[in-house]
Amino acid sequence: MKEMNISGASNTINKKVVLYNPQSPFFDMPLALLSIGTNLEQHGYTVVIVDARMEDQPMEKLLYHAKDAFIIGMSVLTGAPLKDAITAAKACKQKYSDLPIVWGGWHPSLFPSQIIEEVPWVDISVQGQGEWTFLEIANCLINHQKLDEIRGICYRKGQQIIIKQSRPLENINQLPRINYDLIDVEKYFLKKGRRQFDYVASIGCKGRCVFCADPFVFNHQRSNYTSERMIAELIYYQGKFNFTEINFQDESFFDSRKRTIAFAEGLIKNGSPFSWTAAMRADQDDKLSLDDFILLKNSGAKRFLIGVESGSQKMLDAFEKDITIKQIFSCADKCKKAPIHACFPFIIGFPGETKTDILETAEMMKNLGAKSPIFEIKVFFFKPYPGSKIFNDLYAGHSPINYDVDYWANFDFNTFENSGISKKTYTHFTRLEFYIKLTNKKSSLLIFPFKLFAQLRCKLGFLKLPLEMMFYKWIKSSN
Numbered sequence: 001m002k003e004m005n006i007s008g009a010s011n012t013i014n015k016k017v018v019l020y021n022p023q024s025p026f027f028d029m030p031l032a033l034l035s036i037g038t039n040l041e042q043h044g045y046t047v048v049i050v051d052a053r054m055e056d057q058p059m060e061k062l063l064y065h066a067k068d069a070f071i072i073g074m075s076v077l078t079g080a081p082l083k084d085a086i087t088a089a090k091a092c093k094q095k096y097s098d099l100p101i102v103w104g105g106w107h108p109s110l111f112p113s114q115i116i117e118e119v120p121w122v123d124i125s126v127q128g129q130g131e132w133t134f135l136e137i138a139n140c141l142i143n144h145q146k147l148d149e150i151r152g153i154c155y156r157k158g159q160q161i162i163i164k165q166s167r168p169l170e171n172i173n174q175l176p177r178i179n180y181d182l183i184d185v186e187k188y189f190l191k192k193g194r195r196q197f198d199y200v201a202s203i204g205c206k207g208r209c210v211f212c213a214d215p216f217v218f219n220h221q222r223s224n225y226t227s228e229r230m231i232a233e234l235i236y237y238q239g240k241f242n243f244t245e246i247n248f249q250d251e252s253f254f255d256s257r258k259r260t261i262a263f264a265e266g267l268i269k270n271g272s273p274f275s276w277t278a279a280m281r282a283d284q285d286d287k288l289s290l291d292d293f294i295l296l297k298n299s300g301a302k303r304f305l306i307g308v309e310s311g312s313q314k315m316l317d318a319f320e321k322d323i324t325i326k327q328i329f330s331c332a333d334k335c336k337k338a339p340i341h342a343c344f345p346f347i348i349g350f351p352g353e354t355k356t357d358i359l360e361t362a363e364m365m366k367n368l369g370a371k372s373p374i375f376e377i378k379v380f381f382f383k384p385y386p387g388s389k390i391f392n393d394l395y396a397g398h399s400p401i402n403y404d405v406d407y408w409a410n411f412d413f414n415t416f417e418n419s420g421i422s423k424k425t426y427t428h429f430t431r432l433e434f435y436i437k438l439t440n441k442k443s444s445l446l447i448f449p450f451k452l453f454a455q456l457r458c459k460l461g462f463l464k465l466p467l468e469m470m471f472y473k474w475i476k477s478s479n
């Protein structure tokens with residue numbers, strides 16, 4: 001095990017930091033690196049962000065910038081991004097063996113010591129919020145000091161792996177306004193195919209859902225921007241980047257009614273200059289009246305993502321989701337009346353789920369889908385998620401699988417393999433999702449007969465022999 005040679009960070013005169021965002025299939029702006037990078041800039045560092053998703057030759061670009069950097073930071077999610085981050089860290093270390101490499105983000109927050117044990121190219125893994133921790137690491141390396149005083153990190157020291165005490169969540173209002181010029185914003189608009197700006201107004205979530213890793217990573221703590229800050233920043237960014245919509249990346253945007261309403265009123269005062277989408281917990285609807293929903297709509301609210309997970313109250317209680325089926329329908333009613341588009345994701349295949357629970361879920365999907373053509377139903381298949389309570393309960397100490405770094409690098413949340421559900425259930429629910437979507441499509445001469453079939457199928461629950469589905473997909477693909 002090789003301990004990092006802190007004095008080996010030979011380019012400290014430059015104060016150049018390179019931040020790397022690994023490969024993944026979507027083009028959301030790298031908000032974590034932007035926030036960490038802006039904070040470093042404010043403290044006199046030069047920051048370069050290399051986003052692998054935006055480059056033709058990302059590794060060449062990373063190595064080019066690494067040459068005169070004194071530290072590299074990488075943001076790592078479980079799955080494909082982890083796989084790419086391993087390759088990138090290895091390439092950097094092989095070329096510049098003394099260059100310290102720091103990983104942060106959700107995967108290193110979940111597996112601090114596993115990374116240091118199993119990925120020899122990584123020197124430090126950071127747990128939880130990164131802005132303050134990374135700055136302290138950078139200062140430490142520049143000044144050739146020891147890492148011992150820094151909270152929320154894990155690293156090698158001789159033969160030992162040191163895991164420091166975790167860092168409580170800091171108030172994000174202390175952070176400077178993000179400098180989006182660290183990335184080429186226009187390039188993201190181009191890749192997305194629309195002028196959609198990414199922004200996050202909070203960190204953490206107070207929910208305790210057993211299938212989510214948030215309680216583990218942020219320990220039920222949460223910090224959010226004030227509504228005044230959000231309005232001032234977004235109006236400034238809109239003037240600068242001329243976007244038409246905002247994609248709020250918050251785990252749960254509507255935590256406080258007061259903040260939500262002040263934000264919406266602020267946007268209306270400024271002429272509702274863009275549309276926006278955000279994630280909502282269905283119980284947050286209790287705090288918001290129909291008039292509030294209409295106000296949100298008038299401020300530009302276009303689409304809410306409302307996690308349902310299951311149509312069985314028994315399962316929702318087992319997930320400790322603290323949400324009732326009644327609240328979900330009440331929330332849907334307000335979206336319909338406002339009107340605001342809504343997407344309702346479901347998850348099939350939870351441990352302990354019975355046939356009755358699955359049938360209740362299918363019914364709920366159909367009922368919600370039929371409520372309004374502006375509603376969308378999404379189906380996912382349960383996979384034990386690293387760091388979640390459900391994962392720990394299921395596999396603590398007696399799993400047949402070796403959950404090493406390699407396993408997590410090849411982990412795919414989106415496939416149904418290893419999800420524990422049968423091919424039959426998988427097929428049934430992907431077809432149901434397809435037919436519900438079709439019933440909500442705008443009518444046209446072409447769509448009309450397909451819609452009729454889809455409505456009938458949803459009503460009867462008969463999804464076998466989907467010939468018209470195949471025909472529809474064939475027409476679409478040949479257009």
Ligand code: B12
Pocket residue numbers: 021023024025026027028029030031032033035036073074075076077078079080081102103104105106107126128129130131133134200203212213214249250251386413414
């Ligand atoms: C935007 C987003 C994405 C973007 C990626 C953004 C990017 N980096 O390029 C895209 C769309 C690509 C994405 C993909 C996926 N995502 Co996603 N995503 C998010 C989302 C909504 C926002 C992330 C964000 O920008 N947050 C704002 C920043 C400021 O917070 P942060 O990311 O936590 O960063 C802080 C710390 O983590 C840390 N940090 C982060 N990076 C670094 C780097 C260094 C060097 C340091 C020191 C610290 C550090 O410091 C930051 C500031 O304090 C989060 C939920 C959330 N609100 O966090 C889910 C989330 C991160 N995603 C998640 C999941 C499950 C996925 C997918 C698996 C979804 C799927 N079904 O495919 C895939 C991942 C893998 C794949 N195959 O590509 C999970 C976590 C998964 C995990 N264990 O890694 C989250 C938490 C959602 C959830 N609650 O389940 N995602």
